[in-house]
Amino acid sequence: GQQLNQSPQSMFIQEGEDVSMNCTSSSIFNTWLWYKQDPGEGPVLLIALYKAGELTSNGRLTAQFGITRKDSFLNISASIPSDVGIYFCAGPDGGSQGNLIFGKGTKLSVKP
């Protein structure tokens, strides 16, 4: 079945540093999504990408939909303590109800 490989698994950074994480797939996705999960909460959508090559920003976050449709990356600039959490890439499974396949997540820790 479809799988999303997300890296790195975890990151420990200093406040103010930039962060980059990526997601790859063995099959093509027509939509790439990036979610963030705060501790004790459910995932929240950060950025949705619908077109190959698309580069989309949301504040300090920037995500790109890879040209091959098999990868995506998320950058966070000038990290702050509230960026702490788990970041997931996800993509629809192509079925009729929009079920999502999630990557295994990148756990981000930010040291003040």
Add this chain to the structure above:
Amino acid sequence: DTAVSQTPKYLVTQMGNDKSIKCEQNLGHDTMYWYKQDSKKFLKIMFSYNNKELIINETVPNRFSPKSPDKAHLNLHINSLELGDSAVYFCASSQVTSGRYNEQFFGPGTRLTVL
């Protein structure tokens, strides 16, 4: 106002018991989902449901069953609980439009611990 709510937030129970987790969404969405997040934080779809169709992930044991009394609710029933059922369960909802992904809104999760 909470968009997707779940109760209870925490559920601790003995092996072999039957339990339910409730989910409600006030977004007017037509599709609801249940996900399981294991101890390694891996999120996996269990069920998706709209008023026409229930889609079940083939890996989900038949001890798990979703029940939808109406469009705004999708409850999760679990029979004969096992230790391996311990996890965080998330409900989500979205308005599914053919040909385009629409955002799924997640509830806060229910942490189930089976002793």
